[in-house]
Amino acid sequence: MLNKFLFFIFLIFFFSSAQSKLLDEIKERGFLKCGVYQEFYGFSYINNDNEWQGFDTDICRVVSSAIFGNPDSVEFFPTTSNSRFVLLYSGEIDMLLSATTWNYSRDTNLGFEFPAIVFFDGLSILLKKDIKISSLSDLDGSIVCIVNESKKYFLTKKFFDSLNLQISYLEFQLELEAFENFKKNKCDLFIDTVSELMQKLYVTKNVKYQILPYVFSKDPLSIAVRHNDDEWRDVVAWSINVIKLAEKYGINSLNIDSLKNSKNTEINTFLNSDSSFGDMIELDNNFIYNIIKQNGNYGEIFSRNMGEESIYNINQGLNQSFDNGGLFYVPPFR
Amino acid sequence: MKKLIVILGFLTFSFSSIAGTLDVVKERGKLMCGSNTGLAGFGNPNDEGVWEGIDVDVCRAVAAAVLGDSMAVEFVPTTSKVRFTVLQSGEIDMLSRNTTWTLQRDVELGLEFVGVNYYDGQGFMVRKDLGVSSASELDGASVCIQVGTTTEMNLADYFKANGMSYEPIPVETNSEADAAYLAGRCDIYTTDASGLYASRAGYPDPSAHMVLPEIISKEPLGPAVRHGDSEWADIVRWSLNAMIIAEEKGITSANVDEMLNSKDPETLRLLGVTKADTGAYGSWLGLDDDWAYQIIKQVGNYSESFEKHIGVNTPINIARGLNALYKDGGILYAPPFR
Numbered sequence: 001m002l003n004k005f006l007f008f009i010f011l012i013f014f015f016s017s018a019q020s021k022l023l024d025e026i027k028e029r030g031f032l033k034c035g036v037y038q039e040f041y042g043f044s045y046i047n048n049d050n051e052w053q054g055f056d057t058d059i060c061r062v063v064s065s066a067i068f069g070n071p072d073s074v075e076f077f078p079t080t081s082n083s084r085f086v087l088l089y090s091g092e093i094d095m096l097l098s099a100t101t102w103n104y105s106r107d108t109n110l111g112f113e114f115p116a117i118v119f120f121d122g123l124s125i126l127l128k129k130d131i132k133i134s135s136l137s138d139l140d141g142s143i144v145c146i147v148n149e150s151k152k153y154f155l156t157k158k159f160f161d162s163l164n165l166q167i168s169y170l171e172f173q174l175e176l177e178a179f180e181n182f183k184k185n186k187c188d189l190f191i192d193t194v195s196e197l198m199q200k201l202y203v204t205k206n207v208k209y210q211i212l213p214y215v216f217s218k219d220p221l222s223i224a225v226r227h228n229d230d231e232w233r234d235v236v237a238w239s240i241n242v243i244k245l246a247e248k249y250g251i252n253s254l255n256i257d258s259l260k261n262s263k264n265t266e267i268n269t270f271l272n273s274d275s276s277f278g279d280m281i282e283l284d285n286n287f288i289y290n291i292i293k294q295n296g297n298y299g300e301i302f303s304r305n306m307g308e309e310s311i312y313n314i315n316q317g318l319n320q321s322f323d324n325g326g327l328f329y330v331p332p333f334r
Numbered sequence: 335m336k337k338l339i340v341i342l343g344f345l346t347f348s349f350s351s352i353a354g355t356l357d358v359v360k361e362r363g364k365l366m367c368g369s370n371t372g373l374a375g376f377g378n379p380n381d382e383g384v385w386e387g388i389d390v391d392v393c394r395a396v397a398a399a400v401l402g403d404s405m406a407v408e409f410v411p412t413t414s415k416v417r418f419t420v421l422q423s424g425e426i427d428m429l430s431r432n433t434t435w436t437l438q439r440d441v442e443l444g445l446e447f448v449g450v451n452y453y454d455g456q457g458f459m460v461r462k463d464l465g466v467s468s469a470s471e472l473d474g475a476s477v478c479i480q481v482g483t484t485t486e487m488n489l490a491d492y493f494k495a496n497g498m499s500y501e502p503i504p505v506e507t508n509s510e511a512d513a514a515y516l517a518g519r520c521d522i523y524t525t526d527a528s529g530l531y532a533s534r535a536g537y538p539d540p541s542a543h544m545v546l547p548e549i550i551s552k553e554p555l556g557p558a559v560r561h562g563d564s565e566w567a568d569i570v571r572w573s574l575n576a577m578i579i580a581e582e583k584g585i586t587s588a589n590v591d592e593m594l595n596s597k598d599p600e601t602l603r604l605l606g607v608t609k610a611d612t613g614a615y616g617s618w619l620g621l622d623d624d625w626a627y628q629i630i631k632q633v634g635n636y637s638e639s640f641e642k643h644i645g646v647n648t649p650i651n652i653a654r655g656l657n658a659l660y661k662d663g664g665i666l667y668a669p670p671f672r
Contacts, residue, residue, distance in 0.1 A: 108618035227564035
């Protein structure tokens with residue numbers, strides 16, 4: 001009788017404290033399953049060499065390096081806005097990185113966790129490339145092509161009103177109409193998130209338009225994982241912390257070998273496998289070195305996909321360390 | 335008999351794991367909050383024995399959201415030694431005790447840090463009559479320092495990186511360093527900025543001392559919960575976020591009732607006036623529609639809490655700095671409420 005009882009208690013204890021161990025599953029499988037947008041230029045798309053390219057795919061590769069010491073142990077799953085959450089929820093993918101905004105509903109209603117913000121996106125301004133703008137006040141008197149009574153309209157108006165600029169709005173029923181009319185020069189400005197405006201730049205091969213370095217709404221694009229696997233969430237979160245902190249320290253894929261002997265205690269500790277940071281999250285103790293060497297720091301990844309080295313030339317803005325005017329603040333590696 | 339007690343012990347623990355912390359707290363009717371033993375401005379009982387401070391306010395926010403009453407909290411004072419075990423054991427539901435979020439604490443102790451409510455870091459305090467306004471002017475200064483601490487390491491790195499040297503005056507403890515500084519045995523007192531401000535508030539002549547603008551380390555302080563209960567983690571995370579979003583939207587404890595008639599859609603969602611197509615926003619946390627309204631009404635928004643306990647009109651006298659909204663020169667940024 002007592003033995004049966006004890007066994008029952010053991011079962012309760014076991015099931016209540018057991019969490020899914022996705023990290024073990026991934027290690028055994030030998031590759032990471034990463035959901036990305038099927039075609040989103042700058043973020044995830046298949047290039048002319050038939051390889052996945054883009055910022056989101058590079059972030060997946062960072063996590064792959066962390067686990068396997070190899071950035072290419074990833075299988076990419078193309079998603080649409082309709083399929084992406086189902087794919088994550090069902091367990092078909094380990095993590096989702098499809099220019100997904102972290103917001104309240106997705107955090108609480110959909111049962112997802114957002115271990116890392118990878119890109120502070122938000123509404124921005126598209127205009128003809130040949131127009132020189134040195135500050136927002138140069139936009140005084142502009143006309144915006146926009147959809148009538150849309151949330152975008154509300155936020156845009158709020159933004160320009162707060163700057164006391166005289167802006168007029170040409171209203172349309174559909175996004176497509178608004179953009180077509182912008183292309184035909186019926187107005188000066190078109191509004192959308194930076195990531196969406198990048199699609200417009202890609203299509204026109206960056207000849208005609210420019211994206212201004214101002215962002216006036218909140219769209220923190222983040223990695224999404226499932227609830228109730230704290231260990232997996234930690235692995236993802238701290239892999240991304242590595243690339244952000246590397247940039248802050250001035251460590252990149254080219255100088256990392258020389259910096260291993262840095263006289264700066266913090267940098268030395270960060271890059272030294274003897275610090276055993278890997279042991280803490282059940283990763284190899286070289287995971288920090290591998291991530292940076294194989295992928296670059298955050299700035300390198302940003303630059304080649306949407307920054308200076310790309311056709312988009314997006315300003316890093318909020319997407320850098322807090323001591324450089326951005327919002328990245330990584331908890332200490334200790 | 336002993337066996338029975340062990341079994342009952344396991345049962346209680348197991349059922350509380352299955353039940354989820356939210357159900358346990360609702361059942362109990364009060365929140366168990368791990369606090370400091372007494373740190374002015376952060377977590378400290380006042381003369382009437384009522385707990386006050388910015389860390390205390392995070393717990394009060396959770397109590398307001400979950401129980402409708404920001405005073406339905408029992409504070410369990412914890413020392414730095416026991417604070418994590420007290421949380422891991424289930425004795426407290428959350429820890430809000432000026433605790434630095436670090437890699438080791440995040441991944442090795444079975445804890446989750448659900449946000450940062452105060453970005454702290456090591457700073458320098460000097461007498462105003464030393465005649466410096468920046469840490470870059472401290473070459474050759476004397477520093478009372480505990481040998482072999484992170485504080486010393488950060489100090490050494492900072493001075494070296496800036497081509498400066500300092501004269502170390504060794505002391506045994508942080509309070510010894512503080513006393514030695516006040517007695518004039520060294521030019522600089524260095525520890526976390528929040529500690530410098532709190533110390534200064536207790537000096538005979540606080541205005542004779544200044545905390546220099548340079549912060550040379552990162553100590554992000556935030557509330558922590560146990561692993562294994564994502565739903566509870568969401569509640570604590572969004573209670574803090576609600577205070578930050580409220581400040582962003584200009585909602586205060588004084589005007590929150592007026593704001594129920596706001597034209598701003600995000601405000602109406604936050605305050606529970608509008609519902610989503612798929613249900614009430616609060617229900618997704620397992621809470622009532624007015625969960626955030628109660629936080630703002632009873633505790634206030636982030637800036638109200640900051641100004642009341644550690645702001646420039648208090649003896650602690652800390653400027654917002656990094657702890658301002660990202661639009662106001664700081665780095666506080668909550669995900670959008672939609």
